[in-house]
Amino acid sequence: MKKAKGLLVVVSGPSGAGKGTICKDFLEKNKEAFLSISATTRKPRPGEVHGTHYYFLEEDNFKQMINEGGFIEWAQFCENYYGTPKKAVTEKLESGNDVILEIEVQGAMKVKEAFPEAVLVFVLPPSMSVLRERLTGRGTETPEVIEKRLNTALWELTIAEKYDYILINDDVTAASKRLEGIIKAEKQSVKRNNEFLKEFTQN
Amino acid sequence: MKKAKGLLVVVSGPSGAGKGTICKDFLEKNKEAFLSISATTRKPRPGEVHGTHYYFLEEDNFKQMINEGGFIEWAQFCENYYGTPKKAVTEKLESGNDVILEIEVQGAMKVKEAFPEAVLVFVLPPSMSVLRERLTGRGTETPEVIEKRLNTALWELTIAEKYDYILINDDVTAASKRLEGIIKAEKQSVKRNNEFLKEFTQN
Numbered sequence: 215m216k217k218a219k220g221l222l223v224v225v226s227g228p229s230g231a232g233k234g235t236i237c238k239d240f241l242e243k244n245k246e247a248f249l250s251i252s253a254t255t256r257k258p259r260p261g262e263v264h265g266t267h268y269y270f271l272e273e274d275n276f277k278q279m280i281n282e283g284g285f286i287e288w289a290q291f292c293e294n295y296y297g298t299p300k301k302a303v304t305e306k307l308e309s310g311n312d313v314i315l316e317i318e319v320q321g322a323m324k325v326k327e328a329f330p331e332a333v334l335v336f337v338l339p340p341s342m343s344v345l346r347e348r349l350t351g352r353g354t355e356t357p358e359v360i361e362k363r364l365n366t367a368l369w370e371l372t373i374a375e376k377y378d379y380i381l382i383n384d385d386v387t388a389a390s391k392r393l394e395g396i397i398k399a400e401k402q403s404v405k406r407n408n409e410f411l412k413e414f415t416q417n
Numbered sequence: 418m419k420k421a422k423g424l425l426v427v428v429s430g431p432s433g434a435g436k437g438t439i440c441k442d443f444l445e446k447n448k449e450a451f452l453s454i455s456a457t458t459r460k461p462r463p464g465e466v467h468g469t470h471y472y473f474l475e476e477d478n479f480k481q482m483i484n485e486g487g488f489i490e491w492a493q494f495c496e497n498y499y500g501t502p503k504k505a506v507t508e509k510l511e512s513g514n515d516v517i518l519e520i521e522v523q524g525a526m527k528v529k530e531a532f533p534e535a536v537l538v539f540v541l542p543p544s545m546s547v548l549r550e551r552l553t554g555r556g557t558e559t560p561e562v563i564e565k566r567l568n569t570a571l572w573e574l575t576i577a578e579k580y581d582y583i584l585i586n587d588d589v590t591a592a593s594k595r596l597e598g599i600i601k602a603e604k605q606s607v608k609r610n611n612e613f614l615k616e617f618t619q620n
Contacts, residue, residue: 414541
């Protein structure tokens with residue numbers, strides 16, 4: 215049996231759900247999995263490193279990559295471009311590594327279109343009130359920003375039903391472990407093992 | 418959030434794949450899960466206990482249960498009737514317990530029709546040659562019986578694609594653990610959490 219392709223795992227969820235922390239914990243414990251690094255035309259913030267946090271591109275380069283079909287998905291927010299470079303992702307998948315895409319819901323829907331075999335995971339806190347508490351507890355956002363984020367969360371929730379899994383972030387370590395379990399289970403799904411089933415009788 | 422219904426898990430696989438051993442190990446470690454006990458009209462073999470290995474019924478009683486819709490699925494093999502009593506299964510599911518049905522492929526297809534939400538797991542040894550070795554190694558069957566079983570396995574494999582998961586039995590403990598993982602992952606699938614998603618915003 216030749217080595218199976220890696221799994222493309224899309225992780226989304228409202229701001230404050232903790233998807234970044236879960237992915238970080240997951241990636242620390244699963245060294246064969248990689249986080250896809252997005253490209254953007256926005257300027258780096260202090261401490262942000264090219265190739266670690268983002269690939270910081272000039273707008274011309276970004277647009278050229280769009281034209282060459284170099285992105286799995288891309289979008290423009292507040293005059294800046296953001297996108298998921300295709301090559302790095304497909305190379306990792308081909309070599310059998312799982313790739314995590316931490317992206318927002320609209321990008322996720324585009325990924326699903328381009329890669330129907332991707333697994334879409336929607337991260338949620340245990341309840342809306344917990345989400346509100348977390349956003350308030352950060353102490354970094356104004357009440358207006360928090361309300362805006364909660365409204366965005368409500369809108370994102372209407373798209374959650376297009377995902378494959380709901381991952382409740384009650385505890386980061388437990389949620390990261392469950393993400394690992396989801397990926398393992400997916401790899402045992404019949405639809406991902408048609409080739410194995412075909413070859414089975416020959417071995 | 419009210420307690421979720423249990424999961425109905427159908428486990429099938431060729432004779433010699435080790436599905437019984439996997440289920441036994443799984444049930445020992447997951448006390449909230451139950452094995453559905455089949456009913457049959459065949460006579461008990463030495464050591465078989467009514468209510469543990471089978472419910473041993475008279476043919477009249479069995480047929481009456483068929484007429485009353487008391488079986489999820491039933492079939493006749495070699496003049497004997499076999500069936501999965503419905504009541505015990507649905508009661509366990511309603512009270513939030515998972516139920517394992519260890520049945521052959523035709524019964525499994527009937528269960529899928531009656532319970533589309535059931536999860537179907539097909540147990541396989543790592544390869545056909547391992548299956549042959551296991552059947553031979555038992556030392557209890559004649560070469561003719563072994564050939565017959567292998568042919569049945571080939572036929573069963575053509576139905577495996579209708580299952581949800583393939584569970585490779587390379588090692589019983591590991592396979593039982595993966596069965597547990599599949600069940601956990603399934604419970605996080607969006608299609609099983611529509612109600613949670615609907616209620617989410619109200620909490």
